[in-house]
Amino acid sequence: QVQLVQSGSELKKPGASVKVSCKASGYTLTSYVMNWVRQAPGQGLEWMGWINTNTGNPTYAQGFTGRFVFSLDTSVSTAYLQISSLKADDTAVYYCARGEAVAGAFDIWGQGTMVTVSS
């Protein structure tokens, strides 16, 4: 079936980097954009941006430029989110979510990856 499977939880120290993976199955990765969404503990959903899976061109929301990088490896149907120079307030669950073509809704979500930044 159509699904997105993300990598497991991460515990990182401040200043480190993390790379979260999101593997697509049951459909062709390059047929839909891939969005990234952050949810800090006890908070709502925040759109981080998306990547055009045809061109590899990323778009970042304000507040997610500089330290955040979206990338792809189409050979393994996987999207990636890399965060560098981690800070305590990057602690959150990060979701990948497929953007459907008709209305731009996020119709398939990964299960989420908890990233904890703590010394």
Next chain:
Amino acid sequence: DIQMTQSPSSLSASVGDRVTITCRASQSISYYLNWYQQKPGKAPKLLIYAASNLQSGVPSRFSGSGSGTEFTLTISSLQPEDFATYYCQQSYRPPRTFGQGTMVEIK
């Protein structure tokens, strides 16, 4: 950026109640409004897309309406599995902003 405001922020209701959640956009977004349900510790799930279209597999007690700047999500008869947090989201233009969420709790 387009701001999305949901009301109420939380509500208490009983099984069988009719529940309505409102979402207002800071400018017209036509029908580009989506609704999601999120249960604790789980990923959000798409319920309604393009304001009024039921996502495949979602029970028919969920419905959406509205256009422009005002939208509603209605649950016609609340079931035990519907206790969750609901988010609206605009997909009219980037950034794809979400409302702050409405928590539906058991009365």
